[in-house]
Amino acid sequence: xxxxxxxxxxxxxxxxxxxxxxxxxxxxxxxxxxxxxxxxxxxxxxxxxxxxxxxxxxxxxxxxxxxxxxxxxxxxxxxxxxxxxxxxxxxxxxxxxxxxxxxxxxxxxxxxxxxxxxxxxxxxxxxxxxxxxxxxxxxxxxxxxxxxxxxxxxxxxxxxxxxxxxxxxxxxxxxxxxxxxxxxxxxxxxxxxxxxxxxxxxxxxxxxxxxxxxxxxxxxxxxxxxxxxxxxxxxxxxxxxxxxxxxxxxxxxxxxxxx
Amino acid sequence: xxxxxxxxxxxxxxxxxxxxxxxxxxxxxxxxxxxxxxxxxxxxxxxxxxxxxxxxxxxxxxxxxxxxxxxxxxxxxxxxxxxxxxxxxxxxxxxxxxxxxxxxxxxxxxxxxxxxxxxxxxxxxxxxxxxxxxxxxxxxxxxxxxxxxxxxxxxxxxxxxxxxxxxxxxxxxxxxxxxxxxxxxxxxxxxxxxxxxxxxxxxxxxxxxxxxxxxxxxxxxxxxxxxxxxxxxxxxxxxxxxxxxxxxxxxxxxxxxxxxxxxxxxxxxxxxxxxxxxxxxxxxxxx
Amino acid sequence: xxxxxxxxxxxxxxxxxxxxxxxxxxxxxxxxxxxxxxxxxxxxxxxxxxxxxxxxxxxxxxxxxxxxxxxxxxxxxxxxxxxxxxxxxxxxxxxxxxxxxxxxxxxxxxxxxxxxxxxxxxxxxxxxxxxxxxxxxxxxxxxxxxxxxxxxxxxxxxxxxxxxxxxxxxxxxxxxxxxxxxxxxxxxxxxxxxxxxxxxxxxxxxxxxxxxxxxxxxxxxxxxxxxxxxxxxxxxxxxxxxxxxxxxxxxxxxxxxxxxxxxxxxxxxxxxxxxxxxxxxxxxxxxxxxxxxxxxxxxxxxxxxxxxxxxxxxxx
Numbered sequence: 036x037x038x039x040x041x042x043x044x045x046x047x048x049x050x051x052x053x054x055x056x057x058x059x060x061x062x063x064x065x066x067x068x069x070x071x072x073x074x075x076x077x078x079x080x081x082x083x084x085x086x087x088x089x090x091x092x093x094x095x096x097x098x099x100x101x102x103x104x105x106x107x108x109x110x111x112x113x114x115x116x117x118x119x120x121x122x123x124x125x126x127x128x129x130x131x132x133x134x135x136x137x138x139x140x141x142x143x144x145x146x147x148x149x150x151x152x153x154x155x156x157x158x159x160x161x162x163x164x165x166x167x168x169x170x171x172x173x174x175x176x177x178x179x180x181x182x183x184x185x186x187x188x189x190x191x192x193x194x195x196x197x198x199x200x201x202x203x204x205x206x207x208x209x210x211x212x213x214x215x216x217x218x219x220x221x222x223x224x225x226x227x228x229x230x231x232x233x234x235x236x237x238x239x240x241x242x243x244x245x246x247x248x249x250x251x252x253x254x255x256x257x258x259x260x261x262x263x264x265x266x267x268x269x270x271x272x273x274x275x276x277x278x279x280x281x282x283x284x285x286x287x288x289x290x291x292x293x294x
Numbered sequence: 295x296x297x298x299x300x301x302x303x304x305x306x307x308x309x310x311x312x313x314x315x316x317x318x319x320x321x322x323x324x325x326x327x328x329x330x331x332x333x334x335x336x337x338x339x340x341x342x343x344x345x346x347x348x349x350x351x352x353x354x355x356x357x358x359x360x361x362x363x364x365x366x367x368x369x370x371x372x373x374x375x376x377x378x379x380x381x382x383x384x385x386x387x388x389x390x391x392x393x394x395x396x397x398x399x400x401x402x403x404x405x406x407x408x409x410x411x412x413x414x415x416x417x418x419x420x421x422x423x424x425x426x427x428x429x430x431x432x433x434x435x436x437x438x439x440x441x442x443x444x445x446x447x448x449x450x451x452x453x454x455x456x457x458x459x460x461x462x463x464x465x466x467x468x469x470x471x472x473x474x475x476x477x478x479x480x481x482x483x484x485x486x487x488x489x490x491x492x493x494x495x496x497x498x499x500x501x502x503x504x505x506x507x508x509x510x511x512x513x514x515x516x517x518x519x520x521x522x523x524x525x526x527x528x529x530x531x532x533x534x535x536x537x538x539x540x541x542x543x544x545x546x547x548x549x550x551x552x553x554x555x556x557x558x559x560x561x562x563x564x565x566x567x568x569x570x571x572x573x574x575x576x577x578x579x580x581x
Numbered sequence: 582x583x584x585x586x587x588x589x590x591x592x593x594x595x596x597x598x599x600x601x602x603x604x605x606x607x608x609x610x611x612x613x614x615x616x617x618x619x620x621x622x623x624x625x626x627x628x629x630x631x632x633x634x635x636x637x638x639x640x641x642x643x644x645x646x647x648x649x650x651x652x653x654x655x656x657x658x659x660x661x662x663x664x665x666x667x668x669x670x671x672x673x674x675x676x677x678x679x680x681x682x683x684x685x686x687x688x689x690x691x692x693x694x695x696x697x698x699x700x701x702x703x704x705x706x707x708x709x710x711x712x713x714x715x716x717x718x719x720x721x722x723x724x725x726x727x728x729x730x731x732x733x734x735x736x737x738x739x740x741x742x743x744x745x746x747x748x749x750x751x752x753x754x755x756x757x758x759x760x761x762x763x764x765x766x767x768x769x770x771x772x773x774x775x776x777x778x779x780x781x782x783x784x785x786x787x788x789x790x791x792x793x794x795x796x797x798x799x800x801x802x803x804x805x806x807x808x809x810x811x812x813x814x815x816x817x818x819x820x821x822x823x824x825x826x827x828x829x830x831x832x833x834x835x836x837x838x839x840x841x842x843x844x845x846x847x848x849x850x851x852x853x854x855x856x857x858x859x860x861x862x863x864x865x866x867x868x869x870x871x872x873x874x875x876x877x878x879x880x881x882x883x884x885x886x887x888x889x890x891x892x893x894x895x896x897x
Contacts, residue, residue, distance in 0.1 A: 093785065095781070095784065095785070098784060121297060123297065123300070123787045123788070123789055124297065124787065125787075126784065126785055126786065126787040127786070127787035130785065130786070131781075131785035133778055133781060133782065133785070135778050137776075137778045137779055137781070137782040139779065139782070139783075139796065139797055139800065139801070140801065140892040141800040141801065141803065141892065142800070150783075150786065150796060151786040151787065154300075154786060154787060154788055154792055154796070155787075156296075189892065200782070203782075203786070204785070204786070207786065207787065300789050300792070301789060303789075303791060304789045304790055304791045304792075307791040307794075308682065308790075308791070310674065311674040311677050311678050311682065312674075312678065313674075314670055314671040314673075314674025314675065315671070315674050315675045315678050315691070317671045318671045318672070318675055318698070318758070318761050319694060321758055322694065322697070322698050322701075322758070325701070325705070325706060325709045328709050328713055329705060329708075329709065332712075380604070381604045381607050381608070382604075383604075384600060384601050384603075384604025384605070385601075385604045385605045385607070385608045387601055387604075388601040388602065388604065388605040389605075392598065392601065395598075395602075397602060397605050397606070397609070400609060401605045401608060401609060404608060404609050404612040404613075405608055405612075406880070406884070407612060407877060407880060407881075408608070408611065408612050408615075410812075410815055410876065410879075410880035410883075411615070411819070411873070411876055411877075412818070412819020412820070412821065412846060412872065412876060413819070413821070414819065414821045414846050414849060414850065414869070414872075415615060415619070415819070415869055415872060415873055415876070416615070418619065418849070418866060418869045419611075419614065419615045419618060419619070422618045422619075422622055422866070423614065423618060442611055445608065445611070446608070449608060473591065473593050473594050474594050474597070475593050475594050475596075475597035475598075476593065478597075479597075499700060500700075502702075503700075503701075503702025503703065503704070503705075504702070504703075505702070505703065505704045505821075505822050506703075506821040506822055506846065506850055509850055509853065510849075510850075510853060537702055537704045537822075540704045540705070540707075540708060541704050541707065541822060541825075541826065543708075544704070544707060544708040544711050544712065544826060545711065545826060552708075552712060555708050556708065556712075559704075559705045559708055559709075562702050562704075562705055563701065563702075563705060566700045566701065566702065567697070567700075570696065570697065570700055574693075
């Protein structure tokens, strides 16, 4: 555990992470640190590499051919890219929610939520039911589905499906939750519910969220990092980033002059 | 469940999947090998120029071959093609270009049904409709039966190929003031042509390998007709074809006939493989 | 659709549509004719023995004029069900290999080979079966087992049957090989169509490769996989030549493992030329009629399954 003498605890940090797609796009030398139980937003125009960077944090690039990741990503002080580190375990500790809600359509709501638990062999019904309720409450979905846990997940609305995906990710009790533009396919009402959710979730997990919506970043995050053309231009407390950024390009982006 | 067991299970599954695939692929290779090696010795000039005659010919080493089956296959399959292609392409066009027509849903269901029907039933149909009333087995009946085998395949492939043509092409034609029929024939059809040709080829290859419908319609003939160059001789009387003859040779007790059966297998396999490759080549040019 | 103003175009459209309609109607006519003529020519035996009586009659005796199709129905069902059971997992394995694990060049190769397998004429597999597979099985499998049973388990001999090499087992093996491509093709396409997000969701939960398949991919693709299996089954039911060449062709009930049997298509092909008597011939045609009905039901079932089980369509 990396800790300064009296300061905040760093849960996750990266040192010179570079993701090379072989065609020039990607990210270069990203060095950031993420405080425990804070909401960290990654913003920037489309194509700037924020999603690419996010996916490096749980080794999702391992699954793609021809992508090279270099640098270090430390979770509680240990590099997840070190040789001998098991990616499957990494992805349990660092969960992910995607842009499109992706419940498994052939499973019920309940089975969806506990699917991550079943992977590690937890079968005890009582335990599963307990975790399911806890995660669904955390995701602010319990009240709406408690009476129909066995019905197909595909019947839920888009916003509910996304909250289900969040519950599913939370069920395995990750240390960090990565969110890749989780509200961009949802309507404003559903978006607002998820934004409220993020606020309450940070009690339990460290959140790193990519968003193309600056106002969203301003609303819900504690720390914001600005990406441009594959590099981090600036990073700091959200208030400061939006009111008095240091770099000129940051200022131009947050005032809407490009993006 | 701990991680090592899960990874171990992962590897086991990959192994099983590869094993399962080999279980399928190995017999296939064995079959191809046997056909090639057993049949090659019987593929001589006589095979292509002499007809079969009675078993004694083969048993006593007299010249014998499958010329009548090769010729019969050619005549009957070509006739079937001539019958099936216009109707099949027409039906396919109907399905693809006139979706609003009331006939369409019925046509689609029945075409798909016919596609899934065993070929022997198509032979039974022609037997009942043509062979029985006319009192004779004939190559033409065989061609009709094979034509019915080809028909749904061509219709479906045609519909598929035409549907893939972007709507913008039709719009462009209509905007030029062309009538609908000309838009279809002059603008849409040329774009869909590779898909159409592939469909016809596939249908041809399927029908060329069928024996059951022919056993019930053209029946078979051990001899070349008096005038082997006249197609009508094959169409008006019982005629021989390679698939049906292969069957007869295989179930016969004569070793020499078995050898010719393998050789017929080589011809059929080559036919199928060539058509298959040509079809692939055509569709690869237009992804 | 814009109407055109040139009269020649309008007449041309009418003529064209008429031609196409005629072609379309031809297809319809052929299908309807098939149902009609098969039904019409089956009238005599069905009237004589009853619709279900003919189907379930256990004696097929041209000499005495008694015709019951049950031996052939049983033969068809046993070989088809067994062939499906045998071929399903290997076919699915091939599909998974091609769609998930293999690099592009290998996947293309596998697809070619599977298509090639589907294209091999039935008679070619049949001649290999008659001249190679059956004798090999007879000498290396059936006869040894039979001899062993003669000495050690004489009670089982009757059920094992005469090991000529031509019977249910041999026919089922060839049939299983022949129907693999239909399951593989549909399963492979269904697996390929599973959206990437589904897989990523499973990966993101910390699943291994096989677990991703089991949890996210295969359930999503189950409609196509099931449709492929049903299609394979339909093909097995109607497969004629290879089965006719390998099943031994006995018109008795197929109660033995190694002994000869028959299927519905095989008996038609085998007895067709000898059926001089009118009742015999119409009984064979009646078998064709029943085969038609069974085939129709199975094909419609496949279409229905694909509609019900594919996510996004009614109900999942």
